[in-house]
Amino acid sequence: MRWMSLTVPVDHAISAPPCLQVEALSVRFGGGAREIAAVKEVSLRIGAGECLGIVGESGSGKTQLFTAIMGLLPQTARTTGSVRFKGGEMLGMSPTDLNRLRGREISMVFQDPMTSLTPHLRIGTQLTEVLMLHARMDAAAARQRALQMLERVQITRAGQRMHQYPHELSGGMRQRVMIAMACLCNPSLLIADEPTTALDTTVQAQVLLLLQSMRRELGTAMALITHDFALLAGLADHVLVMYAGRVVEAACAADLFDAPLHPYSAGLLACVPRWSQARASRLPSIAGQPPDPREPEAGCAFAPRCTRAQALCSQQRPELRLHSSSRRVACHYPHDHG
Numbered sequence: 436m437r438w439m440s441l442t443v444p445v446d447h448a449i450s451a452p453p454c455l456q457v458e459a460l461s462v463r464f465g466g467g468a469r470e471i472a473a474v475k476e477v478s479l480r481i482g483a484g485e486c487l488g489i490v491g492e493s494g495s496g497k498t499q500l501f502t503a504i505m506g507l508l509p510q511t512a513r514t515t516g517s518v519r520f521k522g523g524e525m526l527g528m529s530p531t532d533l534n535r536l537r538g539r540e541i542s543m544v545f546q547d548p549m550t551s552l553t554p555h556l557r558i559g560t561q562l563t564e565v566l567m568l569h570a571r572m573d574a575a576a577a578r579q580r581a582l583q584m585l586e587r588v589q590i591t592r593a594g595q596r597m598h599q600y601p602h603e604l605s606g607g608m609r610q611r612v613m614i615a616m617a618c619l620c621n622p623s624l625l626i627a628d629e630p631t632t633a634l635d636t637t638v639q640a641q642v643l644l645l646l647q648s649m650r651r652e653l654g655t656a657m658a659l660i661t662h663d664f665a666l667l668a669g670l671a672d673h674v675l676v677m678y679a680g681r682v683v684e685a686a687c688a689a690d691l692f693d694a695p696l697h698p699y700s701a702g703l704l705a706c707v708p709r710w711s712q713a714r715a716s717r718l719p720s721i722a723g724q725p726p727d728p729r730e731p732e733a734g735c736a737f738a739p740r741c742t743r744a745q746a747l748c749s750q751q752r753p754e755l756r757l758h759s760s761s762r763r764v765a766c767h768y769p770h771d772h773g
C-alpha cells in the first residue's frame with residue numbers, strides 16, 4: 436500500500452536535545468493481585484517540529500502514557516521511568532513548574548472539547564484568560580491575539596463567536612476553538628488525543644488539515660494519538676504501535692504503512708478503508724480481545740489473536756529490538772517483506 440506523504444522535512448540541530456524524550460515509562464494502578472499495568476516500559480522521542488503518531492486499539496495505554504508524560508495521573512497511579520522535555524526531567528517536577536510548562540510549552544487537545552472547555556464561560560473569556568495567565572498579556576492585547584487565533588483556525592465571524600458559549604457552537608467549531616486555545620502560547624509540543632473521534636468524517640478531515648497547517652506555521656512538535664491508522668497518513672513522521680501497554684512496533688510512517696513488520700500492525704492496517712473498496716463492503720477487524728491488564732504476562736500479549744503465532748510466542752515475550760536502521764519490532768516471527 437503506498438501512502439502519499441505530506442510531511443515537512445525537519446532540520447535537526449545536532450546539539451539540541453529532542454523536544455520530548457521518554458525512557459522506560461511504566462504506569463501501574465492499584466496493587467497486589469488487582470494491580471493494573473497500563474503502560475509498560477515505553478520509550479519514545481519527538482524531535483523539534485516532528486509529528487509522532489501513536490496508534491492502538493482501545494485500552495492499549497495511549498491516553499495513560501501521555502497523561503503520565505504530562506504529570507496529570509491521579510495519585511493512585513505509580514509512574515516510573517524518565518520523561519525529559521527539552522532535556523529537563525519532568526517526572527518529580529514541582530506542581531508549580533509543571534503547571535508553567537503545561538501552560539506555555541506543552542498543550543493538549545482532547546477527543547471531546549466539551550470536557551475541556553468551561554461550559555458557563557464565553558469563548559472569548561476562556562481564550563483571553565489563558566493569555567493573561569500564561570503570557571501575562573493585558574486584557575486588550577489578549578483579546579486581540581485571541582481574535583487573531585480564532586481567524587487563523589478559520590472560525591467565521593470570530594468577533595461574534597468570542598461572545599458565544601461552547602454549547603452554541605458545532606462539534607467541529609468547538610474542536611477548532613480547542614486547537615486555537617492550545618496554540619495561543621506557541622507551544623513547542625502539542626498532544627492531540629483522538630482529536631477528531633467525536634466528529635463526522637468531513638469535519639474530521641478539516642480538523643486534521645488544520646492541525647497540520649498549524650503545526651507547519653508554528654513549527655510545533657506533535658503527538659497524535661488515534662486508534663485509526665488512516666488519520667496518521669500524511670501527518671505523522673514516525674509511528675508507534677501500542678498493544679496491551681507496550682510498544683510493539685516503531686518505525687517511520689512511510690515504512691510502516693508500506694510494509695508493517697508486526698502482525699498486529701498489519702492487522703490494524705488491514706482495517707483501514709481503501710478507495711478501491713466498495714462502500715458497502717465490511718472492513719475486516721482483528722478477531723479476539725486484548726488481554727486483561729490484571730493478568731500476569733506470559734509470552735507475547737498478542738499471541739492468542741495472532742495468525743503467525745508459534746509455540747515460542749506463548750512462552751517467551753519478544754523484546755522490542757532493532758530490525759533495521761530506523762525500525763524496531765517486538766515479534767518472534769515478524770513479516771518478511773524481503
Ligand SMILES: Nc1ncnc2c1ncn2[C@@H]1O[C@H](COP(=O)(O)OP(=O)(O)OP(=O)(O)O)[C@@H](O)[C@H]1O
Pocket residue numbers: 464465471472473491492493494495496497498499500509662728
Ligand atoms: N484510574 C485507573 N485505574 C485503573 N486502571 C486504569 C485507570 N485508568 C486507565 N486504566 C486502565 O489503563 C489501561 C489503558 O487505558 P488507556 O485509557 O490509556 O487506553 P487507550 O489506549 O487510551 O484507549 P482508548 O482508545 O479507548 O482511549 C486500560 O486497561 C484501563 O482500564
Ligand SMILES: [Mg+2]
Pocket residue numbers: 497498499628
Ligand atoms: Mg484514550
